[in-house]
Amino acid sequence: MKALDIKARIPYRLHIGQNLLMCDELLQLCHKMRRHIVIITDEIVAQYWGNTLLKHLNAHLPRVSLLSFPAGETHKTRETKAFLEDRLFELGCGRDTCMVALGGGVVLDMAGFLAATYCRGVPVIYLPTTLLAMVDASLGGKTGVNTPFGKNLIGTISSPHSVWIDVSTLKTLPESEWRNGFAEMVKHALLRDESLFHALCDFKYEINEPLCDKIATNLAVKKEIVEQDETELGLREVLNLGHTIGHAIERIENYGISHGEAVAMGLLVESYISVRLGLLQESDLSCLMSLLKKFGFLLKTTAFEPISRFMAVLTLDKKSRAKVPRFVLLERIGCPYQKNGSYAHPVDEQILLEALKWAEVNLK
């Protein structure tokens, strides 16, 4: 079992390994909490892992409950939060409750927010069960729910008590979900770690120690970025690499495309812009394209056509200033481009149009 210490407003520790869900250390931690333990999960993960964990904890601890809600981003709402709160009150949970968030990013965001405001704050332990949640949502402290006006608009920045990344839970993960996590891993490598980028060429959807190592390297990259900039004003912007284009694709496809596919295409288009601006080498772009194809990304979307619609949606991006979208660019693999202290740059409209035309031809 590997461990990583995170410096946040409230520091916490990340554990990475196999078969952690049933390990003694986690059980002892739950016991030490001397509290009512409540597993928060979604209905799918409850079937795969939740009920087993409940049974295991119940055999050793006095008060353990499980609450689940329907799986998926569409259920990450204020209404689901209120529903869970009312169930917690019915269970008689007070300030001596400790939550255990078991699931993907949606479950972690929901349970993190739930815990941050339940009785004005109770501790929560994260047990991510998707590769994406392991390398992304488990670090950074962002919690929240969606509203009809947009994603993650209501929430907090708050730390879990600790994070236990049990890669064995990936056994039940569909391949498309592996790709969602893989796209973020590629992003981290592009931002900070050229050797990780090359190591990812040998990546396999297999549960073993090298997987634990790669997750640990990824988290070290995100940790370095997040710790330097907890409130997302400067360096943390780099984590949006691939996401300006990626989010626009998702919006136009009405979230009918997976986040990983959208980000993969975003990484390619934004790398093309970097090449076009004379920053990145063309060979690096080719390298990225073959890596993504090798791992089964389809890299197909109809979102770029017509370009005028795509441009209109781009201006709605969170990073836009005065309706001009801004992009994280690469100087080389492992190094984002910085200018005047900023990592998010406006791009000349002509170059942007050219990049979209390139995408229209190459990604469809």
Next chain:
Amino acid sequence: MKALDIKARIPYRLHIGQNLLMCDELLQLCHKMRRHIVIITDEIVAQYWGNTLLKHLNAHLPRVSLLSFPAGETHKTRETKAFLEDRLFELGCGRDTCMVALGGGVVLDMAGFLAATYCRGVPVIYLPTTLLAMVDASLGGKTGVNTPFGKNLIGTISSPHSVWIDVSTLKTLPESEWRNGFAEMVKHALLRDESLFHALCDFKYEINEPLCDKIATNLAVKKEIVEQDETELGLREVLNLGHTIGHAIERIENYGISHGEAVAMGLLVESYISVRLGLLQESDLSCLMSLLKKFGFLLKTTAFEPISRFMAVLTLDKKSRAKVPRFVLLERIGCPYQKNGSYAHPVDEQILLEALKWAEVNLK
């Protein structure tokens, strides 16, 4: 204008004076925020002060809005919070929003919670307009909403940017509301400041500098207690003086009695217990009784009869352990009783019954 610096997770400053709502310093602060300013208030305070403040800020700042909700504790709900969030999104408010909470405790609790989770946290400035909010809700960082399961069950501990206590807004405060604040002031004096207790004998419902001084002294008392114990584990428990009995009265009267009346009676019953246990002098209890009567407290309730019902409701108190209610007791005026590091004590059932019989005779 007086100022008091509060050490909290995020330190902030309290300003106390007359005519602060329209003062240049507040206007300059709003200007400095370079943000969309949104006044959050209730429908009654909007009439008295909100619309005037909106007009004033609008004359000097580019983007100012006002959102109001129906007045009263029954509207401090998750539903009202979601309603306000949706109005904020409709107004196009992003992370560059600064909220201004204008009103009593309900408005401060609601706006504080709203700000703590809107776009994962935006700043909020508190402008309390009731004596109770000035001496109580403006300090301590508690925010939150009620649910059908109880009061303040969902919320956060978070600091406002700053607090501006404009005593001139008390002009429109009904006398019963003055008493709600006065009861908390008496509580603070009983806990920490004998001279404040005697000064309160000359208290008048008048807006002048001595009022500002008394509010400042009160806040200094609460500040000392809260700063020593931000997470409410030890010393902060003393702030529940009068509230174990007070909350039980409110529950039985179904909140048809004012908080101030309930707390005043709670202070008397709990002081009686202190006398009965040989801690407090009987003359201090008489002093307290005449002070409260002088300031128009009715000190009447039917809640104590039958005593069995009152006892049952008492056990539901938040401070109860294993269903045994706990009380803050007084050693003398200005000094709570401490034993084994705790300030909340179980009381022998016989003595408790005796105190309730005393109350039944003396407070009805």
